[in-house]
Amino acid sequence: MADVQAGIGPFLGVFLQARGWGTDLIGTVMTIGGIAGMLATSPAGALVDATQYKRAVIIVAGVMTVLASLLLWFAHGFWMVAASQIATAVTGAALGPAIAGITLGMVRQRGFDRQFGRNQVANHAGNVAAAALSGWLGWRFGFGAVFGLSAIFGVVSVFTVLLIPADAIDHDHARGLEGGNKEASERGNDEMSGFRTLLQSKPLLVLAAALAMFHLGNAAMLPLYGLAIVAAKQGDPSAFTAQTIIVAQLVMVIVSMMAGRLIKWRGYWWVILITFLALPVRGAIAASVLHAWGVWPVQALDGIGAGLQSVAVPALVVRLLDGTGRVNVGQGVVMTCQAAGAALSPLLGGLLAHTFAYSAAFLVLGAVSTASIALWLGFGTSLRNACRSSESISIEGKTAASSA
Numbered sequence: 051m052a053d054v055q056a057g058i059g060p061f062l063g064v065f066l067q068a069r070g071w072g073t074d075l076i077g078t079v080m081t082i083g084g085i086a087g088m089l090a091t092s093p094a095g096a097l098v099d100a101t102q103y104k105r106a107v108i109i110v111a112g113v114m115t116v117l118a119s120l121l122l123w124f125a126h127g128f129w130m131v132a133a134s135q136i137a138t139a140v141t142g143a144a145l146g147p148a149i150a151g152i153t154l155g156m157v158r159q160r161g162f163d164r165q166f167g168r169n170q171v172a173n174h175a176g177n178v179a180a181a182a183l184s185g186w187l188g189w190r191f192g193f194g195a196v197f198g199l200s201a202i203f204g205v206v207s208v209f210t211v212l213l214i215p216a217d218a219i220d221h222d223h224a225r226g227l228e229g230g231n232k233e234a235s236e237r238g239n240d241e242m243s244g245f246r247t248l249l250q251s252k253p254l255l256v257l258a259a260a261l262a263m264f265h266l267g268n269a270a271m272l273p274l275y276g277l278a279i280v281a282a283k284q285g286d287p288s289a290f291t292a293q294t295i296i297v298a299q300l301v302m303v304i305v306s307m308m309a310g311r312l313i314k315w316r317g318y319w320w321v322i323l324i325t326f327l328a329l330p331v332r333g334a335i336a337a338s339v340l341h342a343w344g345v346w347p348v349q350a351l352d353g354i355g356a357g358l359q360s361v362a363v364p365a366l367v368v369r370l371l372d373g374t375g376r377v378n379v380g381q382g383v384v385m386t387c388q389a390a391g392a393a394l395s396p397l398l399g400g401l402l403a404h405t406f407a408y409s410a411a412f413l414v415l416g417a418v419s420t421a422s423i424a425l426w427l428g429f430g431t432s433l434r435n436a437c438r439s440s441e442s443i444s445i446e447g448k449t450a451a452s453s454a
Contacts, residue, residue: 051112051145051207052176061184062122062135063273064280064287065193069126073277077270077400079128083135084269084393088386090143095382098147099225099375104155107148108211114141116204123197139389146385147378150364152214155224159372163365167310170360174302177295185292226368226377247376248383253436254370256429258387260326260422261363265391267419268329268355270399271412272298275336275348278408284342294345301353302360309361318366319430319437325355325362326422333416337409370436 066076098104118137121130149169157165180203187195248255276291284290312321332351335344364381371380395415402411426433 051108051149051211052173052180052203061188061193061196061291063277064291065122065196066126066131067277067280068193068287072404073274073400074404075128075400076273076277077396077398079132079135080273080396080400081393082132083139084389084396086136087139087143088389088393090140091147091385091389092379092382094144095147095379095385097144098151098378098382102221104148104152104219104221104224105211105214105216107144108152109208111141111144111148112204112207112211116201119200120197123194143382143385143389146364147381150368150381151224151378152219154226154368154377155219155221156214158220158223159226159368162368163310163313163361166365167306167361170306170309170357171303173360174299174306174357177299178303181292181295181299185289185296188292189286189289222375224378225375226372227375247371247374247380248387251370251380252429253433254367254380254384256425256433257322257363257366257370258384260322260425261359261384262387262391263421263425264326264329264355264419265388266395266398267333267391267415267417268352269392269395271332271336271415272349272352273396274399274403274408274411274415275345277403278340279342279345281408282340284340290342290345294349297345297349298353298356301350302357305354305357306361309358312358313362313365317434317438318362318369319426319434321358321362322366322437323423323426325358326419326426328352328355329419330416330423333412333419337412337416340408366437 062080063076066079067073098107101107115138118134118141121134121137125131125134150166153165153169154162180199183199184196187199248258272294276287276294279290280287309321328351332348332355335351336348339347363384367380367384368377371377374380398418399411399415402414
């Protein structure tokens with residue numbers, strides 16, 4: 051699913067740039083898609099909690115994402131591209147909660163952190179393979195090959211999802227209900243509002259706000275850095291865009307392997323703080339190193355932040371909402387807040403780059419993201435207890451019992 055979830059992803063910017071689009075229009079159309087995805091994520095999480103056809107959600111969303119991406123190859127007008135991005139964002143919004151829900155339904159709360167870490171290792175490894183193939187095929191045969199590759203992966207994904215036996219998924223556990231409690235399940239259905247869930251949990255609210263600010267600064271950096279290097283004629287559009295993805299995703303593979311151990315050692319709070327600290331440094335480096343080799347430090351820092359978040363954030367949401375029956379609604383509403391920041395990021399970055407320069411855009415994006423650090427540190431005392439890993443809580447409980 052790695053190559054399917056975001057359509058052609060970072061290749062969109064250089065694809066449109068090659069057809070005469072300016073950075074302001076590229077940022078605008080990306081923002082339109084981001085807003086659509088933001089509005090879809092919370093209802094998508096509610097759908098995953100409510101339905102027992104979770105595999106079908108993944109299949110339909112994946113197929114629609116591929117079809118929307120293929121539309122770009124035939125239509126390059128503003129509103130057709132915008133429609134494609136809206137469809138990609140809306141259908142892609144269901145994939146995150148669906149995969150998290152299926153994982154939780156198969157391995158339960160106790161096994162979620164480890165298995166979701168393994169999921170993310172596979173996800174990032176898939177992105178590496180897809181980016182490498184896309185870069186080579188795009189350089190060798192043109193952008194059409196990138197669209198074709200996405201379609202092939204989409205077809206294969208349908209078959210792999212069907213290999214998961216339907217009865218392997220416990221749908222009560224998949225929404226965070228231990229022991230299949232029917233009364234709690236019915237109560238969970240009655241209280242399906244994602245934003246009500248968000249407002250009832252202060253740690254979840256702070257997490258969502260901090261992530262929104264982080265993605266406001268982070269989302270535009272990868273496509274904008276690719277545009278900056280291509281505009282400076284430092285590299286081939288397809289090959290360089292693929293390189294930016296490969297560097298970040300290789301780091302994410304390694305970081306995802308380490309994330310579970312870091313969570314056990316220091317807890318979720320410290321792990322997520324590390325991701326917030328990486329972004330301002332990344333922005334400063336991107337602003338000062340507008341050369342092809344700058345992709346290594348810029349995207350390595352992206353790999354650290356995104357790799358840790360891809361494991362720690364869904365696992366923390368499961369930890370905070372365990373027993374409520376609204377875990378996937380919670381996943382959806384946190385993704386909504388992330389998407390709110392991510393949706394505005396390309397517009398902000400594109401306007402800054404168009405009005406001033408790429409360097410100024412990177413500095414401002416990095417500076418904006420420092421608000422997430424302030425939030426995380428400001429509520430640090432109340433957050434640390436809620437953000438402890440389940441393993442540390444278990445150990446403390448055993449220690450207290452033995453002392454008694």
